[in-house]
Amino acid sequence: MTILNTYLNFPGTAEEAFSFYKSVFGGEFATLMRYKDGPGCPEGGELPPELGDKILHISLPIGANMLMASDALPPLCPPVTTGSNVSLSLHPESEAEARRLFAALSEGGQVQMPFQPMFWGALFGMCADRFGILWMVNFELPKA
CATH class of the missing domain: 3.10.180.10 (2,3-Dihydroxybiphenyl 1,2-Dioxygenase, domain 1)
Structure with missing residues (x-):
């Protein structure tokens, strides 16, 4: 889920x-x-x-x-504006589902951060879908 x-x-x-x-x-x-x-x-x-x-x-x-x-905050991020200050953050149970969701949501939209390994031990990506809605997909990698 x-x-x-x-x-x-x-x-x-x-x-x-x-x-x-x-x-x-x-x-x-x-x-x-x-x-x-x-x-x-x-x-x-x-x-x-x-x-x-x-x-x-x-x-x-x-x-x-x-x-x-x-x-x-700039220069780390684009400035906050109304509409860009809320994202929906998805946390799938599997890497395959995370990759599927990110690919589907970003298709026809704009990838803001590619889905990739991050320093906090997760695969993470950000995109705006074709309707301009902002999404974050975060899959926590299994601890070694």
Whole structure:
């Protein structure tokens, strides 16, 4: 069974927003990772110091679902605009299903990040489908 979660992008206010959501829904963050804890800038560039404490990834369980987010800040990401600040995040049970979903959703659309191995131990890709809806596909690789 594939899990579908909501992924939000913020213009530098993810931590403030998620502190608010935590006060509303309760619970504890399942993940809180800052840019300074990640792999740095794409293509080997240096992370601007003012971005180090911004949120690379945060997640808050809400019932059986997960609300997730990041600070999408240039030069690491395109600027956040209404419409590009929400993605649907798929978590399939198998690599084959993850690859199938990514290929089908990106057909006729635009691949934003190819489906590939990532530093957190998953295969991951991002695309906009032919209707402009943003999708993330994440398949956690088995631990060795």
